[in-house]
Amino acid sequence: MTVPPPRTALLQGTLDLLILKALNLGALHGLGVSRRVEAITRGTFLVKPGSLFPALHRMEEAGWLVASWGSSENNRRARYYKLTAAGRRQFESEVSQWERIAMAISLALQAN
Amino acid sequence: MTVPPPRTALLQGTLDLLILKALNLGALHGLGVSRRVEAITRGTFLVKPGSLFPALHRMEEAGWLVASWGSSENNRRARYYKLTAAGRRQFESEVSQWERIAMAISLALQAN
């Protein structure tokens, strides 16, 4: 995952959250996830294949996703990913984690 | 750095931001940084020594901090860290990074 202007560091660990969100909007194949993440973050997050596929495999392993081979709109062989019930729970949990953390940092930055 | 309930994953990369913020409020020794971070995040982030000291050394190496030996309020030998001008610039830069990212994720989570 990259946050454009060359900086890349800030925010590992949000990749799962963004992928879960993308798939929560509907099943997608790998590159589709990547594009949807870019779209919903308005280009702020770019997920490269080298980050994307290991993450998808990891999340499938964890039981948050199920995958099946299909064919893309362009008639290419593509692997579609779909959230499981556990995946939706995980998503909800990561959202509230995110909210807690974002709030905490926001407050921290205002401290005097 | 730990985010209590046992979860620990979400949010690597914010450690620097929080340390810079803590030191931007005034010079401190190592454990003091740890305590201030805990305080300003209201207990949401706990920075353990094994994360703290490597981070401080790394940031000193980067020229964001200068360190000097002194003595704590309890009369113990302690190493005080102070932001440099470069450190203040880095802080500003990380704050705006954070704001961009928090905004982008916030928006992303609202997508439909």
Next chain:
DNA sequence: CGCTGTCGTATTGACATTCTATACGAGCGA
């Protein structure tokens, strides 16, 4: 028909960061 580009998936190797666990010296109080 062959060429080239794009789509889509995948892996490898390196790198940075963080965590757990452990260590140790020095001051303080009983």
Next chain:
DNA sequence: TCGCTCGTATAGAATGTCAATACGACAGCG
């Protein structure tokens, strides 16, 4: 003197991400 807290420090492992590279298949074009 014993034990506790303070304060600093490191080693080892695990994790997650990135850059680079690869490859098969479809599509369009000359």
